Amino acid sequence: MGDFIWPQRSLVTGTSHAGQGLIPPEDFARLTFLNGTGCRQCALPLETDLGEVSLCGACAAKPPKWQAARAALQYDDAARKPILDLKRAGRRDGLATFATWMALAGRDVLETADLIVPVPLHYRRLTTRGFNQSGWLAQALARHTGRAVAVDALRRHRPTISQGGLSARARHSNVRGAFQVRPSRAAEVEGAHIVLVDDVYTTGATLTACTRALKKGKAASVSVLVLARVVRPGDVTI
Numbered sequence: 001m002g003d004f005i006w007p008q009r010s011l012v013t014g015t016s017h018a019g020q021g022l023i024p025p026e027d028f029a030r031l032t033f034l035n036g037t038g039c040r041q042c043a044l045p046l047e048t049d050l051g052e053v054s055l056c057g058a059c060a061a062k063p064p065k066w067q068a069a070r071a072a073l074q075y076d077d078a079a080r081k082p083i084l085d086l087k088r089a090g091r092r093d094g095l096a097t098f099a100t101w102m103a104l105a106g107r108d109v110l111e112t113a114d115l116i117v118p119v120p121l122h123y124r125r126l127t128t129r130g131f132n133q134s135g136w137l138a139q140a141l142a143r144h145t146g147r148a149v150a151v152d153a154l155r156r157h158r159p160t161i162s163q164g165g166l167s168a169r170a171r172h173s174n175v176r177g178a179f180q181v182r183p184s185r186a187a188e189v190e191g192a193h194i195v196l197v198d199d200v201y202t203t204g205a206t207l208t209a210c211t212r213a214l215k216k217g218k219a220a221s222v223s224v225l226v227l228a229r230v231v232r233p234g235d236v237t238i
């Protein structure tokens with residue numbers, strides 16, 4: 001099925017290649033794997049990685065709402081193509097690979113996880129697009145790890161404008177209060193250690209709003225796990 005729709009095209013560059021596998025070695029080498037390193041609370045790469053106690057200046061000054069954040073990849077020119085294929089074109093054949101990378105990056109937070117929850121789309125956008133790429137990542141991660149997943153645990157109860165092109169401050173106010181725990185999932189969220197999944201961590205605004213909603217729903221803890229982390233939000237619009 002995957003081969004039928006996407007015949008052996010590289011996930012990274014989109015060019016055809018003869019070999020087996022989604023990512024030819026030369027493309028793979030261009031990806032920057034963070035693999036769960038960097039700041040323990042926001043996954044920002046650090047010049048000196050101190051392992052378990054690594055913390056960036058921003059998190060030291062103002063800790064995020066969540067307990068920990070892990071990222072598989074750095075979001076850069078090499079990572080852009082596979083992520084936009086997933087996000088905009090709904091290309092699914094990379095999901096198992098992405099889930100493997102995310103499981104590695106988030107192995108410590110997944111160890112204690114009760115429930116994997118993706119960042120939701122507003123139903124109107126879901127209707128137009130037909131899929132939620134973060135939901136797909138959460139499901140792939142659940143398949144890979146055997147952990148429970150609830151793709152509809154959070155809902156976006158008011159539509160928000162696209163975060164692309166907004167400043168960090170505007171992004172936060174755009175999504176503040178936009179999410180809530182779906183009442184039918186309240187019992188699963190209450191007291192649960194949750195791993196919140198998204199495709200890309202840009203400023204953390206959406207993830208912060210989702211964490212607030214899960215905590216309001218009495219989650220025991222929330223950790224963030226993303227496929228890719230934007231290192232300099234000013235450089236990127238996604």
Ligand SMILES: [Zn+2]
Nearest residue numbers: 039042056059
């Ligand atoms: Zn940090």
